[in-house]
Amino acid sequence: MAKPELSALLSQKVAGTKSSPIRDILKLTENKNVISLNGGYPAPESFPIETIRKLTGIVIDKGPDIFQYQKTEGYQPLLDVLPSFLSRKNRQVISTSENIAITAGSQQALDIIGRLFIDPGDKIAVESPTYLGALQAFNPNHPQYIEIATDSDGIIPASLEQAFIDHPDIKFLYTIPTFQNPTGKTIPLSRRTEIADILKKYGKLAIEDDPYSETRFEGEDIPSLQSMAPDNVIHLFTFSKTFAPGFRIGGIVAPKDYIDEINKLKQGMELFTGGFDQALVAEYIKGGYLDEHVKRIAEIYRPRRDMMAQAITEHFPDIFDFTVSQGGLFIWVSLKKDAQQLASKINMKELLDEAIKAGVSFVPGAAFFANSKGNEIAMRLNFSNQSEENIVKGIRIIGELINGKLSLA
Template identity: 40%
Template sequence: MNDTMKNHPASVWALAQRAARMNPSIIREILKVTEQPGVLSLAGGLPSPETFPIEAMREATAKVLADTPKEALQYAASEGFGPLREWVAGALARQGQQVTAGQVLITTGSQQGLDLVGKVLVDAGAPVAVETPTYLGALQAFAPYEPIFKSLASDSSGPLAEAIEQLPHDAPGTRFAYVLPNFQNPTGRVIPEARRQAIVAAAQAARVPLVEDNPYGDLWFDEAPPAPLAARWPEGVIYLGSFSKVLAPGLRLGYVVAPPELYPKLLQAKQAADLHTPGFNQRVVHQVIKDGFLDQHVPTIRARYKAQRDAMAQALARHLPQGSEYAAPQGGMFFWVRLPEGCHAMALLEQAVAAGVAYVPGEAFFAHAPDVRTMRLSFVTLSPQDIETAVSALGRVLKRHLNEELEEATP
């Protein structure tokens, strides 16, 4: 046996085929880079820690441990904490959804909800329709179940209804279409009322169910978004929500609202995955929110994020090179920028980090045919002053690159 074989013995582990479809999140990899001293990050989709209700959490934790310590620290029901499920159903009913607590499944973050949906609905080779572009985490959640992704033609108002209408012809047997109607990650776009009506009508006609992901819907700045898709077609829509953006992501609390015929299978998948979402966390969150806390807390988040949105819009107008395309989002956490011709966002990332700023190249958010000129910029974790500094540095990198391109092209 030679030295190489001694130092690197053959592995006894055989990976499942689905493991080959699991890839690291480019966002998580970029976040590692942003830990370098002096790098201002516009990359991570992280809520501002300044919005975390620390004192309310402290008080709620003390009360839960004082009143129901044994129950909070014991195994719990797979469906979730009953009073929290009732709260979710009530909150959604006020948005116009026809929901009972019996349709609410509390998950370990809404990301787990995506995984459960994939596990229950997707077979290898089955088509799954997604927006163009779409949330990277959803692509990661569904990919191990080996779907064939079908990219829906989309514009600044979301997926085109006619693209959904064509699914029976373009992708027969499509299991569902995954959509983010409110302040989408990554584009920040919101689907307007007329398009929502058209999407639901098209999905009903095509008999294609919808998976509606809504982590950002409460983070509107000037006007609340239209009613959810689930309010228009309760039996044909799975709805996902989250407490991460309005309380704290470290709690890992989300929920799935499913039509009654699907709920038992999602519950079984949840039981197999982790038995239940931490009961202690659920009780603490319910204690915080049960008396209307979010009615006062969420507006403070909106005001903070709106000021940061405005700061970024002003900085982009000042510093991005001519030919850049973007629109100020009306809520959420992100700007979506398309750079001038000749810019490759992934290729320029290393230069940007060296200049002290990080972003997420947009190509990771496309199931097919990525647009390499796009990038996602988060505005909620930096102060207006730091946003100005970061965007100024980004602008210098982009303009220098374009000048170099022009010089090379000049005879």
């Protein structure tokens, strides 16, 4: 008669899995009256609706094959057009259609990477801080995270090398070299060369996650790590930021033997990625629409970033460092080194609760540290998904709340 007890059935992989703080915050802020600075959402007004309409017509006219089961490897016309997309100046990735796997956005790529490489206790090197969604994808495999120190130019090469010396069994480095999530930081060219050399020297693998390099709105493109060490780097890409997230299309560039293993795993996971979505992206690239779109989002995002940076300067107390990057979606705010004595006065969870009540949300920094200490005084602020007016209003509210805490104490 008994209902099976869920807790007795759950595998060790998922037992104790926590929901994402971002997801929880999103639920609290579904209310449209809350100014959400938390998600990494593109601006909805940037979505190329009329292009999508045109492309759906083109794809449907091609006849029934696109609606049938597809091979796991991907839709061939998309695979064929990707190497040229990947070789653009912002990536310079070296690839052929044979060493690319298609995934449902880059989140699925991260899930595949985690399942492919991580056994419980395996060591993974990550930036400190790093992308929360990658931690979520890797966590069910129970890795041990080795945090690599970063400065304003991202990963410090000496720290990475020391980690490979101290932990020769590190399975891979996970890094977002361009407009990092959450910090917005970009690793400069010279440092990338150093990192590539370290990977080669120690025979190590890096996962280079690049969802943002097309969102550059100023400065010079920097070649990918993959372009410097294609045997040592798996490169991830996505069209969520440059087409629309609602089409779940991303992918993995890796040596051919890796791609074969990826596709074997992927077949059991979902057989193949949606064919209609794959065909739409193929037409989107072939039609040259991506180039137009990238220009358009730069025009939208740049003033929003500027407005947010200015508002932070104006409304936050002068105890924070914050990043102003040349692209991407985020500004990262963190307590200055010489203001650490103020840390005890700010409880980030409390600040978030009060901010949501006052009509604005953000993501507290702790979520982005693999081995979080719990109350890192930092926050990730998204500028792509709100009007300039809302950005200023949101930042002002958060600033006032922080000032209140400091004066109270």
